Amino acid sequence: MPDHQGQPRAARVIAPGQTDIVPMVPRDPGPSEVRIAIEGCGVCASNLGPWAGPEWQQFPLPPGGLGHEAWGVIEAIGDEVHGLPPGTRVAFAGQHGFATHETVPAADVIVLPDELADMPVPAEPLGCAVNIFRRAAISGADTVAIIGIGFLGALLVQQASQAGARVIAISRRDSSLELARRMGADHTIAMEDHWQVIDHVKTLTDDHMCPVVIEVVGKQWPLDLAAELVCEGGRLVIGGYHQDGPRQVNMQMWNWKGMDVINAHERDPQVIRRGMRDAVRAVAGGLLDPMPLYSATYPLEGLAAALDATRDKPGRFVKALIACK
Template sequence: MHETLTTEDKAVADTPATTMKAAVVTAPKQVAVQEVNLPEPGAGQVRLRLEGCGLCASNIPVWEGREWFSYPVAAGNPGHEGWGLVDALGEGVTDIRVGDRVAALSYNSYAEFDIADADKVVKLPEALAGKPFPGEPLGCAMNIFRRSDISAGQTVAILGVGFLGGLLVQLAKNAGARVIAISQRDFSLKVAQECGADEIIPMDDHYQIIEKVKGLTNGNFCERVIECTGKEWPLNLAGELTAERGKLIIAGFHQDGMRQVNIQLWNWRGIDVINAHERDPQEYIKGMKEAVAAVAEGTLNPDKLYTHSFTLDNIAQAFHSLTNRPDGFVKALISY
């Protein structure tokens, strides 16, 4: 048996009896909003009535199509940045209540409802009432920042200023570091400045960037370099910008094949290379809890980075914007 939100729970409207709307990627670059069965939570799970879900760049290969994907994908997949209200509890769930507003680590959140394990949801405090909270990427930023070991007085280069890069600029500045932001789009460089970057450099000419950073650091380069693009060229550039015995943090999601890097340079400079993507779900949850505290306290402000909003019915347009990134695009949210 599971507990279900009723009409007496004023926090939420009536729950549909048996079905919900969900986005289904039926083929590469084709998505349909379908009426599907309402999922039921199993033992140790909760069901969420979603308020929204962020779009992640890691969705692009699924949207564009790769030979290793099969279609149609599961309803609501690959949405994994959802938040909303708990509306049903599975058997054995005792520390979460129906009506709690939460962010979740779940995987089918391009839909009105999703299922999450009870130990993979994070309660949102009253201070965040009414605010969007895509917990997974916010938690990811906190985890990457922790792994980066940034402290006051260091010079930190951040390559690629989208949503993740903008958050990391804020976190590095709050830690007392000097931040050099390197990004391709003029708009993203302005975002970096708004987030507190001390220096901005267009990501255009490989060797000119190296010389500019060299000049800004008296030839010493950067104690910390965070690569956020997931592309091969910026990864190689990141190595060039890392100081001797510095740390190169790979935060970008490298998902399309092999990478060639200058191991000789990495070896000669004695740099530490850190792959900062967590795989343990509880590490994600730890980061999400830290993000809740940081946003609630005002030390992290993601609001300025939410630039586009779409409804579930026009999710095809959302995917198009995610792929083509029109001027001004940083982070898109789907609202239900």
Template sequence: MRRSFDQVEGCGVCPSNLPLWQGRPWFTYPAPPGNPGHEGWGTVEATGHGVKGFAEGDRVTFLSSQAYAEYDLVPAEAAVKLPSSLDGKAFPGEPVGCAFNVFRRSQIRTGQTVAVIGAGFLGIIFTALAAALGANVVAITRRRTSLDLAKKYGAAETVELDDHQRIIDRLNKITGGKGCDRVIEATGYQWPLDLAGELVSERGTLVIAGYHQDGPRQVNLQQWNWKGIDVVNAHERDRKVYLEGIREGIRLQNRVCSASMIW
């Protein structure tokens, strides 16, 4: 059996988990044990027959849907070993992989103006990656702490997510009325999706990174058509690509750790 038995150290809480706990009707209850935890990491407790590349005691992050449990049984092909530089540190690999893959599909370029709507875990990673690439990042979110964090990780401008027209006016001022080359919607709600359509420039790209799960959405298709925008639904469903996003995040973390040690 090409599986490892992992002792779970921790699991992130994804916004997509919350409706299950709220009792929303599109789920089946009771949920399976450990469900819907999918941002887990832990230590290999045992390996099945034929498993290579993993040994007892290895720290791993993994793709699973039952990581809200003390132990999880994971296919070897769905686990990624964590380097020693991450010893003792929490590393929810699934959202890290998600963030890197969304960033890749966004095709952000140096010098572009990029609006990130929603500065949670994913939004902050987008902000840091885009800023490091030389994009002019505008972070738009509700919480002051998140605005401060976005600024810390490279946002050139921060805007409070409060009033629809005020935000549009502010972005028009920042972009000289041109709009944003890329708008990343990372909330999963209707209003920010409406706002994203307003902020994206003609021939720009609207990237849907938020997980929209509570029913159909309405979009201003006339506006989208007229602007000639590209729309990217950026959630990755290929496990191999997902895992490569996780590995890319680990590689970057290693470089950051190495640079910190040098300095």
């Protein structure tokens, strides 16, 4: 691999499971844009679909492509941009963040406070956690089951616990259940057997089941399990990213329970940015603590290893970050 270290460059997925590094010329900002020298970018589970090389995916991907959880420092601004001088540290939800630079609309950036000066700030997934929690409408009187304790699930446990809810965390790995307990879960259940999980929740809730269940895995079985755990008139909140095609659901049970089903994936850019801003404030104020969830930081040249780790989850792995400088 050519040595581009120190030069403007981007990682690029060139085939299933393969990356390379290419030089880039950072684009000058248009009138309402800013150019950002990227410090780092989070690796998202949604990256794994393209990484696996489905039939619909065309290669190579654009330089920096898949990276949408970046943060960095503004180094140039357009003529119509005000209040964002060069040197301002920001986070943003771009599309080519696995690179040293990206140029984006000024309206899309979130200014980072001084309290976060020494911290990685992948504000986009932090904002997702805040928006999912908002859509779940959890109160202190609720018993909440959260299925899938990865990055989002752990932050949802923390928020639900802070809201005073009774939290049941359900996940496959022992390390994930330990993480859930550290984040404030009242009960943890290993996701090994469908009916044993259901019986366990029945016991914990005196057969009432849960007013709120949040599914954060993105697979068929966890979705099936989540529906079983919702009480009559409760809420099933889908936070998992379902990227592998259609789902089958038990509509007879869904109808009979009279439950609300909430797709907590936001598509309105204003709502996404609001969640990011609220998340940044929560981290700066000590209400959210994502630092234990950042498992490893890889150089830009190590994107392939970071994606593999995101897929394979070795040891206590939760989330990978890419250092883009």
